[in-house]
Each structure stands twice: as structure tokens, then as C-alpha cells.
Amino acid sequence: MQILSSQVKSYMDRSSWIRRMFEAGIELKKQYGEDQVCDFSLGNPDLPPPACIGQGLRDIADEAGQPFAFGYMPNFGYPHVREALAKEVSREQGQDVPAECLVITCGAAGAINAFYRAVIEPGDEVLCPSPYFVEYGFYVENHGGTLKTAPAKPGTFDLDVAALEAAITDKTRVLLINSPNNPTGVIYPRETLKELAAMLERKNQGRQRPIFLLADEPYRFLAFDGAEVPSLLPLYPYTVVVSSFSKNLSLAGARVGYALVNPAMPGHAELVAGIILANRILGFVNAPALAQKLLAKALGSQVDAAIYARRRDAMKRVLDAAGYAYPMPRGAFYFFPQAPGGDDVAFVSLLVEERILAVPGKGFGCPGHFRLAFCVDEAVIERSADGFKRAMEKAKA
Ligand code: PLP
Numbered sequence: 231m232q233i234l235s236s237q238v239k240s241y242m243d244r245s246s247w248i249r250r251m252f253e254a255g256i257e258l259k260k261q262y263g264e265d266q267v268c269d270f271s272l273g274n275p276d277l278p279p280p281a282c283i284g285q286g287l288r289d290i291a292d293e294a295g296q297p298f299a300f301g302y303m304p305n306f307g308y309p310h311v312r313e314a315l316a317k318e319v320s321r322e323q324g325q326d327v328p329a330e331c332l333v334i335t336c337g338a339a340g341a342i343n344a345f346y347r348a349v350i351e352p353g354d355e356v357l358c359p360s361p362y363f364v365e366y367g368f369y370v371e372n373h374g375g376t377l378k379t380a381p382a383k384p385g386t387f388d389l390d391v392a393a394l395e396a397a398i399t400d401k402t403r404v405l406l407i408n409s410p411n412n413p414t415g416v417i418y419p420r421e422t423l424k425e426l427a428a429m430l431e432r433k434n435q436g437r438q439r440p441i442f443l444l445a446d447e448p449y450r451f452l453a454f455d456g457a458e459v460p461s462l463l464p465l466y467p468y469t470v471v472v473s474s475f476s477k478n479l480s481l482a483g484a485r486v487g488y489a490l491v492n493p494a495m496p497g498h499a500e501l502v503a504g505i506i507l508a509n510r511i512l513g514f515v516n517a518p519a520l521a522q523k524l525l526a527k528a529l530g531s532q533v534d535a536a537i538y539a540r541r542r543d544a545m546k547r548v549l550d551a552a553g554y555a556y557p558m559p560r561g562a563f564y565f566f567p568q569a570p571g572g573d574d575v576a577f578v579s580l581l582v583e584e585r586i587l588a589v590p591g592k593g594f595g596c597p598g599h600f601r602l603a604f605c606v607d608e609a610v611i612e613r614s615a616d617g618f619k620r621a622m623e624k625a626k627a
Pocket of ligand 1: 338482486
């Protein structure tokens, strides 16, 4: 009896190693206790949301008795939240963003899917640098497209614009970038982004359909040592930015984010209308009412980024003491070191023996590395130091 579609079945078979890894982690925690396992596998922000979230919820509770308090609303979201969001996004992007260019979505993931639904024809390609966030491939395939990748520059993981250019075909509809990056922590510098924009402008010459630049920016708030996260809006008209409040407000489960269509894009109003319709017909209907109301009370606040900065330093000390090689992350909360011995899956198994959980680079389209998420208490990072050293010694032996 066939229960699943062949596509979903193949996804499940292909990702069975991820399941095995999670199961190994759960088993370790059961066997030794949660506090004896150093779990760096998940990008689930552990910092509590800022105080305005608790207060906001209490205020919303006072209004909950009113008719339509949580009723349907326009598919783009509550108009007053959209207005407030436009002010905040204008500040972040360093230019005026009208509310009419925004669609409030179920996180950045919902925004990416709604955007793809609006622009992708069957057979279209989305191109992105590897390594990349593991869900990207599924999101493109949800809409009949294919994810193509071109490797980032070895060592630094900066964009390799020439490699991306060489990978563009007649079917390329979207070029997707994520800065600050999951899993590498790289922030693309302004000069590289200008080069990328110029390349796309060149490629658009004579094309019926422009190549969109999709900027996935949920980690924009988390740039260390004053690093600049340049806005793409002034650099390339066919830019769409997606982001969310999953990381900066620790609201990952509340599912709220947005898509922003560059006001400078010819035909931007049509694209916004398409994303709004897609948000509806994909079954999201609208972003959750409660999360939007909460957002209106929390815009401008964020979790304490200094805590992540201290953890990054602690992780660096641990990795340096054990002799790992990696580019220092300039943003987001991930390290992406080289796997000693070269086999990332085998090395992650060595870490499991030390009760350390990490994700092999294979899962991000970049074997030979592994990802560590440092959204864990500093004490966990300190506690992992000996295990990282022992795993390194075993890999060398
Ligand atoms: N993009 C990147 C690079 C991510 O790391 C994540 C989540 O970890 C997402 C998108 C999706 O985030 P959300 O849908 O919660 O906004």
C-alpha cells in the first residue's frame, strides 16, 4: 500500500541519516541526562524573548474579549502592523520602505515559499552558493523548481561571483543568498555584493524574465564586532528580502516574518499582489494574528546580542585549544569548522562518543565540515572543551 508521494518518500529516505543522528542524541540524553550532553545541533534560539513580549501578551489578553480579536484579516497582515513594520524595516535597510511593499508571513520560511509560488514556473532553477540552509532545496521543489548550487570560495566562504555566473542558465529565475549565513557565519561584504549585482544586471540583458535576487536575512541583527550587513535594495532593483523574528526576538515558534519587495523594482506592485495571493492559497491564509499583535508591541526590541558575542568567543577558545580550522563567524550563531580526517559524518560520530552533538556539512551541501550552533549556554560550551580535544586526537590517530 503506497501511503506517501514518491517525492516525500524519497526525501525521508535521503534524510534518514539526520533522523539517526537525532535519535542518537535523544538516546545519549536519556542515558546520561540532558546536562551531560553538549548539544550544538539545533539553531533554535535559547535566549528568552525580551521583556516586552511577556508584557505585550498580557496587554493582548486584556483585549481578547473583543469581537474579531483574532479574526481573519487582510492576507498581507494587519494594516497597523504592516505600517509599524515598514518603519522598522526602513531603519534596518537604511532607506524608505513603504508599507505597500511588505507582506507579513509565517516566518522567513513562509515568505520564501509564498515568493516562489508567485514567480516559479515548473522547471525553473533557483541558484544559491553552497553550503546552504538545508531546507532551501525542499522549498524550491515545493513549487516544481530545482535548486542549483555553486560553491562559495573555499576557506572564507565568501561569494564566488564567477562560479555563480557560470552556473546561470536560461532557466535561472532566482539567485538566493543568505547573509549573515547559516551555516558559515559569513557576512558578504559590500564590494562582493556590488559585483554580484553587476553580474545579474549583465545577465538580465535580453531576458524576458529578470533574475530575482532573494536575500534571506533572519540573522541581520546578529553581526559581531560592528560588522556591516549591507542592504541589497539600493544595489539591485529585482531584490526581494525575506526575514523573520524567529532569531532576533526568539519567537521561532510564533511563526512571524515578512517578504519585502524592492520599491525600485519595475512591476513591484504586481509581485507584492502575487505574494499576498500565494500566502493565502498555500494555506497560510495570513500570518498568525497573535504573533502579529505581539510583534507590533516588540518592534525595535531584540534579545541581548552581547550574550551571543560572548558565546562566540568561548567557542573560539574551545576550538582553538583543540586545533580546529574554521573561518571566524562574523554573524549569526554558527561555526563551520573543517572535519579533522575529512569525513564529516565519521567525525560527527566521534563527537557523539564524546557526548557532543553537531551536524555534518553534508547536510548543507558541503561535506568535509561540520556545523556547531552556539545558541546554548556558555557553560555547555566550556564543558565541551575536553571532548573536542579527545575527538581531534582520535581523528588524527
Ligand atoms: N533561513 C535561514 C538561513 C534559517 O537559518 C532559517 C531558520 O533557521 C530560516 C530561513 C527559517 O526561519 P523562520 O521561518 O523561522 O523565519
